[in-house]
Amino acid sequence: MNGFDFAQLALYFVLLLTLGYFLGKYMAFVYQKEAGSGFLPLRLMENLTYKCAGLNPHVDMTWIEYSRSLMGFSLVSFIFLYALQRMQNILPLNPEHLQAVSPDSAFNTTVSFISNTNWQGYSGEATLSYLSQMLGLTVQNFVSAAVGMAVLVALIRGIIRHQSDGIGNFWSDLVRSIIHILMPLSVILSLLLISQGTIQNFSPYIEYKPLEVHNAQEVSQKLAMGPVASQVSIKQLGTNGGGFFNVNSCHPYENPSPISNLCELLAILLIPVGLCFTFGFMVNNLKEGLTMLIAMSSIFFVFLILALWAEFCQNPTLSLASNMEGKETRFGIVNSVLWSVCTTAASNGSVNCMHDSLTPLGGLAPMVLMQLGEVIYGGVGSGLYGMLVFALVTVFVAGLMVGRTPEYLGKKVEAFEMKMSSMILLVPPFVVLIGTALAVSCDAGRSSVFNSGVHGFSEILYAFSSAGNNNGSAFAGLNANTPFYNYALGTAMFIARYWLALPVLAIAGSLAKKKQIPVSSGTIPTTGILFTSFLVCIVLIVGSLTFIPALALGPIVEHLQMIYGAK
Amino acid sequence: MKHLIASLKIFLLLAILTGIVYPLFVTGIGQLVFNSQANGSIIKENGLVRGSSLIGQEFRQSKYFWSRPSATSPAPYNACASSGSNLGPTNPKLKESIEALRTKFQIDSSIKPSSELLTASGSGLDPHISPAGAHCQVERVAQNRGLAKELVEKIVLSHTQTRQLGILGEPVVNVLTLNLELDRIRADK
Structure with missing residues (x-):
């Protein structure tokens, strides 16, 4: 690593924290104010939406009503997006005359986008029409992110309120997240990206005459076009990650320059980091939010350093000066590694280098960050609500150790919360490990593997880690566009999203009903070094105990093989 | 309901x-x-679309600077089917392809090719190579075109983009615009 590499890393984190702080403050303002307030043009748009839908955004919902609205909304999203893909051949805005998407692929893509995963089994430029990309995927990029933010805000309200039945109004949380936060940010980011060369048009693919014409190419030399910038910006901001093109943000039309790369990288972590500040402002104690942020960051840096070290080392089997396979020249090693760690720490899943070609330990870091349950910053909303569940578990364990009633922010943590929390912690590992086991034990699962040997096992483990934690990145050698993987990974994504969101809302409802207990000398403080390190330990122990055996069979063995040059 | x-x-x-x-x-x-x-940052010459300054093209002739290898199918640099090679770090095929390319470069020049010239990019459409990657091809191109080495070096330098804002990214050379300019010089003669 040289001085430029360190300078780029430092610049990134300074910008991220500064922007995150101010955005966090603004988001707290958005969620604390009544529905229908805020900046004028946005406020008008918001009120118009309620009016046209005939909704009263001021009704306080119980957690059951809140969940019912959420599930109803997701059902409608599912049907709409599935139908749109199946009928794209007869709908407008399809200049390349692409066919209807196959049923298994459409199912997979639909679950993938409504669950904020954005796993992509298909190749964007060869499969989806402009209409499907825009009215299907871009819309889901917004709403699935907003659903995650709504659930988080409901949980925070559950913590703040006392002796209350309601945890807020789902519709107002949803609409306000989109109109006041996601959309303005997306417009700004889109324009920044276009200025760098990200395309935004509705032209048919452009034919061109290359300088050298080769036989194999004579058939067609075309440049794929489309409304790319508007989708890329929300895919990054909403921790969605689904690219317009097959190779996502490696593609020069999605990510043309180092400046666009920096903007997209900032967008990946901006809202998740900002929400930690929002949490601090909303519970009226910024230190609580900082505790979450510091706990997340300390795990993040461990894996960032590991991945940087692994990628800057020479691969002894190749005798190359640097590991450029699957990476773009304009980004170089440092930006590629930083992206791979950010995108998996947040549940984003977009890529600017091919993760399949990372060194074994360089690929292990993203895999572990997903397996920890996407709580290291995590998805917008979903990351912090996952981390808050870990905080509940931490006070519970700490309470057991010293023999005190566990409390978090003035709320007693009891049997019901712990039951829900353990469900949240157990379901994703179960989905990941059972799914992987199933895939490696049947032909349908094994035949999709691209790289042979232990790396092939890593490909499968990575796929289920990604789907089972709603990340969406891939070791893309694995051919996942088969009925087996489309259905298996689709199911994994579905369980991982809703099996987690609903228990979180249940916890929110139960906490909101409780009395506020005043702080006493017996209260375990939930800020400071002791609590933060305890929280980090709990996250790491739960995650690593579950996955180390599987990791030992994949990336760890491959690393040893690589060092000793064995085949 | x-x-x-x-x-x-x-x-x-x-x-x-x-x-x-x-x-x-x-x-x-x-x-x-x-x-x-x-x-799409389209490059036109005499009304004809020659490509985009952001999308790379394949070059095989010795008179051109060569781009990085590309793993798109059915042919390299297919701008309608972006793809990386996805070869794992210990896959024997990766080693084979790197060694084959190394031989190809060294037949024409005694200078060692830089890493990115031997490895496929993530998109398969990378329009750039590193300044070192261009430097090791200068002699071959100059000889083939009957141009002075210094002149070719100078043209390479004029198509080299430095780090954005002084620190972001890596210095790169745009292969397509560089080759276009070389062709123009021949046409002028």
Whole structure:
């Protein structure tokens, strides 16, 4: 690593924290104010939406009503997006005359986008029409992110309120997240990206005459076009990650320059980091939010350093000066590694280098960050609500150790919360490990593997880690566009999203009903070094105990093989 | 049922807002303010589209600077099917392809090719190579075109982009615009 590499890393984190702080403050303002307030043009748009839908955004919902609205909304999203893909051949805005998407692929893509995963089994430029990309995927990029933010805000309200039945109004949380936060940010980011060369048009693919014409190419030399910038910006901001093109943000039309790369990288972590500040402002104690942020960051840096070290080392089997396979020249090693760690720490899943070609330990870091349950910053909303569940578990364990009633922010943590929390912690590992086991034990699962040997096992483990934690990145050698993987990974994504969101809302409802207990000398403080390190330990122990055996069979063995040059 | 109807209504409204109004708004401003970028940074010569300065092309002739290998199918640098090689770090095929390319480069020049010239990019459409990657091809290109080595070096330098804002990214050379300029020089002669 040289001085430029360190300078780029430092610049990134300074910008991220500064922007995150101010955005966090603004988001707290958005969620604390009544529905229908805020900046004028946005406020008008918001009120118009309620009016046209005939909704009263001021009704306080119980957690059951809140969940019912959420599930109803997701059902409608599912049907709409599935139908749109199946009928794209007869709908407008399809200049390349692409066919209807196959049923298994459409199912997979639909679950993938409504669950904020954005796993992509298909190749964007060869499969989806402009209409499907825009009215299907871009819309889901917004709403699935907003659903995650709504659930988080409901949980925070559950913590703040006392002796209350309601945890807020789902519709107002949803609409306000989109109109006041996601959309303005997306417009700004889109324009920044276009200025760098990200395309935004509705032209048919452009034919061109290359300088050298080769036989194999004579058939067609075309440049794929489309409304790319508007989708890329929300895919990054909403921790969605689904690219317009097959190779996502490696593609020069999605990510043309180092400046666009920096903007997209900032967008990946901006809202998740900002929400930690929002949490601090909303519970009226910024230190609580900082505790979450510091706990997340300390795990993040461990894996960032590991991945940087692994990628800057020479691969002894190749005798190359640097590991450029699957990476773009304009980004170089440092930006590629930083992206791979950010995108998996947040549940984003977009890529600017091919993760399949990372060194074994360089690929292990993203895999572990997903397996920890996407709580290291995590998805917008979903990351912090996952981390808050870990905080509940931490006070519970700490309470057991010293023999005190566990409390978090003035709320007693009891049997019901712990039951829900353990469900949240157990379901994703179960989905990941059972799914992987199933895939490696049947032909349908094994035949999709691209790289042979232990790396092939890593490909499968990575796929289920990604789907089972709603990340969406891939070791893309694995051919996942088969009925087996489309259905298996689709199911994994579905369980991982809703099996987690609903228990979180249940916890929110139960906490909101409780009395506020005043702080006493017996209260375990939930800020400071002791609590933060305890929280980090709990996250790491739960995650690593579950996955180390599987990791030992994949990336760890491959690393040893690589060092000793064995085949 | 009441929930479903409310869901349907609000979903449709949000779909219109985020799926139609928002992308059209962005397209409008983009086309107006950044017209060339929004339409793909197209390079035209005498009215003929020769490609995009952001999308690489394959070069095999000795008179051209060569781009990085590309793993797109059915042919390299297919701008309608972006793809990386996805070869794992210990895959024997990766080693074989690197060694084969190394031989190809060293037949023409005694200078060692840089890493990116031997490895496929993530997109398969990488328009750039590193300054070192261009430098090791200068002798071959100069000889083939009957140009002075210093002149070719100078042209390479003029197509080298430094780090953005002085620190971001890596210095790169745009292979397509570089080769276009070399062709132009021959045409001028």
